[in-house]
Amino acid sequence: EADIYQTPRYLVIGTGKKITLECSQTMGHDKMYWYQQDPGMELHLIHYSYGVNSTEKGDLSSESTVSRIRTEHFPLTLESARPSHTSQYLCASSLELEQFFGPGTRLTVL
Amino acid sequence: AQSVAQPEDQVNVAEGNPLTVKCTYSVSGNPYLFWYVQYPNRGLQFLLKYITGDNLVKGSYGFEAEFNKSQTSFHLKKPSALVSDSALYFCAVRRHTGRRALTFGSGTRLQVQP
Numbered sequence: 001e002a003d004i005y006q007t008p009r010y011l012v013i014g015t016g017k018k019i020t021l022e023c024s025q026t027m028g029h030d031k032m033y034w035y036q037q038d039p040g041m042e043l044h045l046i047h048y049s050y051g052v053n054s055t056e057k058g059d060l061s062s063e064s065t066v067s068r069i070r071t072e073h074f075p076l077t078l079e080s081a082r083p084s085h086t087s088q089y090l091c092a093s094s095l096e097l098e099q100f101f102g103p104g105t106r107l108t109v110l
Numbered sequence: 111a112q113s114v115a116q117p118e119d120q121v122n123v124a125e126g127n128p129l130t131v132k133c134t135y136s137v138s139g140n141p142y143l144f145w146y147v148q149y150p151n152r153g154l155q156f157l158l159k160y161i162t163g164d165n166l167v168k169g170s171y172g173f174e175a176e177f178n179k180s181q182t183s184f185h186l187k188k189p190s191a192l193v194s195d196s197a198l199y200f201c202a203v204r205r206h207t208g209r210r211a212l213t214f215g216s217g218t219r220l221q222v223q224p
Contacts, residue, residue: 004153033211041198041217043154048211058211090153097142097161097204099212101153 003027006091006102013081014110021076021105023091032074033099036060037088049074081109112137114203114215122221123191131186131218133201140206143184145175148198148217157199160184171195191222 004025013019023032034047035058045058049068063085064078074093078085086109091102113136123129135141142161146154158169165177175186184201198219202212 006153031210035214041219043200043214043217045211045213048209050210059213092154094210097159098144098156099154100156101146103151103153 004091004093004100004102006089006105008105009103010106010108012108012110015080015082017081017109019078019081019107021089021091021107023074023076023102024072025074025093025100025102026072027093027095027100028071029093029095029100030071031094032068033092033094034058034064034066034074034076035090035092036062037090037104043090047076081107083109085109112141112203112205112213114201114213116199116201116215116218118218119216120219120221122223124223125193126190129188129191129195129220129222131199131201131220133184133186133215134182135184135201135203136182137203137205142204142206143175143177144202144204144212145169145173145184145186146200146202146214148200150197154200157186191220193222193224196220196222 007022030051032049035043044060046062047066049055088106090104092099115134144159145157160177168174201215
């Protein structure tokens, strides 16, 4: 298995809370990605990064923000969580073509 | 723009029978194509990829996929299904140039019955 980690694995929080989903990889990959996975399965790219201090928005508009201060770390932050943010969030990294995925964080906002 | 279509939400097959999970894509230029599998409460695992060359690509766990440029398809196949193959399968595409992120299909649930 690839060395990419996400914490927490599960999170249940109340509306209005600020949260940060952690993602880290030990493979030295330059490229990292965040996907949001609907309950029904489909994945949507919400953020990506090609390296330190590089971040871009993806295909699906998201109220979340990301930062890339270190190569191995790509956290995602929601300043004020809402029930519409309830979803699974998958982090991935790549060196060339193949993307390696973390186990995901399942977020529930009450 | 690039897109992937997986026309079947679910595929049911009996153990020991061959399986096919369909995927068609749309991309400008030549594609990189991928198949990933997702087991419950897990991230996506890479199965195989097509870059260039031989249209038949072999991957993990006995899976293979055939690239068909004229039909813009990349169907996933396995000659003999196992119950343990039951999972969600995602097809993905990326252009050779430009953005490196993948565009995923909507996923197909494979159910293999004993």
